[in-house]
Amino acid sequence: MPLTSEQHHINYLRIEQAIKYLEANFMSQPDLDEVAEKVHLSPFHFQRIFTEWAGISPKRFLQYLTVDYLKDKLLASKNILEAAESAGLSSQSRVFDLFTTLEAVTPHEYKLHGSGIQIEYGFHPTPFGICLIGVTERGICWMSFLLSDEDQRTSLEEMKAYWHNSVFHQNQQLTQEFINQIFLQANTTKKLHVFVKGTNFQVKVWEALLRIPSGHITTYKDIAQLIEKPKAMQAVGSAVGSNHIAYLIPCHRVIRKDGILGEYRWASARKKSMIGWEMAKGESRF
Template identity: 40%
Template sequence: MTDQSPAYHYAVIARALKVIDEAGPNLTLDDLAQRMDMSPAHFQRTFSQWVGISPKRYQQYLTLDHARRMLADRFTTLETAIETGLSGTGRLHDLFLTWEAMTPGDFARGGEGLTIRWGWFDSPFGPAIVMGTDRGLCGMGFAAEMGAEAAFEDLLRRWPKATFVEDPTALRPWVLDAFGTDGVGKTPLHLIGAPFQIKVWEALMRIPTGHVTTYSEIAGIIGNPKAVRAVGTAVGRNPISFLIPCHRALRRDGSLGGYHWGLPVKRAILAWESARTGM
């Protein structure tokens, strides 16, 4: 893992998260660098490469109450987002998604007849396992917290009857575009889930970058205002993390709630988006 790789940068950020959580946001640059066994210059350079701003300002995005401030200042009602066309604007790196959903019958067959290609990639949030069909990406998970084997098995279990082929080369253009490394225009998604889950995932994709919403708001938009718990379950079962932005769904009180791939990853993604959108 080189000093220039996204995974290396995430590893530094993940360590910084723990240090800031334990010691508070008022640490100096020298203190932070010393706690992570790095020189101040090296630490500053790594931070700047990853987020484009100073560590001091970035600390503001990593404090525990950042999510509550987001909910207070940047809460986005999905209904407004739909009416004003926000679902297609404000994405990082001019990223636009196209998606189609598998039919309920196909989903019920557990992926039978599908060929799913997979590969490991560096990402800004640590090692990412990515899967895709001929129609688009169908799976993305992060291994920084749960480990590579568990992350890989997690996605495999979702489509038990599919045929899996290791083929990172086929997926690479979509992955590079997804993380803004080499934008090629569009990242197609192939949503494989139950009809209710797909409704929730489509709602998530309408939340603009740098904004958040709540589980109860999503439940209302999809026409099931009392189904908050079911919405939370569907959010947690989102197979295409980051691109279907389940990290932007918070509890009503502004707390982060859960995150399938680990709360440190969720906080890192929210902070990364906040820093890049300047919000």
């Protein structure tokens, strides 16, 4: 029986703690018994919940996050992106179907900062911790993950500041349907739609991020080339960091060209867990 979102969340908190421990002690390369002890679990229990969460063993998962593996993955992913671009992403011959489509606010709406937009929101457990999701009739307009020391009010205020002229209403039942579709693969034939507010440049970067398939990664340089702005890597990095729809607009799939994963708006440990989790899911399909 598949795990529920709540079970995924509980397991994730332990797994994030383990990843943080491995981050802090990477020079000594602690074994799994030591990591299990630090998260207050037996090695058997830790191995079991990790495998339930990721679908693979902790040892295999950590191999995905090594610099050498990520460098090789960057090359493979670049080839896929180039093939998709040459095939024409808007054509019937495109290499992969976009799971998520994007619509941006109009210039007039951008000036109004969300005036007249109604946003239904909810807090939900996910495989990567508690998230806040906001939904409008035009699509998902917000997704963020709570940091370990952050309460729901802080996250909600951040969303309200971003869409500060909008009307907000908590609707857990509605937003749960979107969470199920995103993380539990419910209604997999139905595409998700995101509704964003940003500059023309930011929107171009976010559209480029949607071209990165799950289980693959890319670099800021490759994104800059993809949007035909090869010298704008710093601006690309800023646009990636300002993404307000976590996971769905996959800014976590952008890493440094040297294979270092780098920082993440919602914690570097979460970025590592997302990348490894997606690679594991891709492996399990073959």
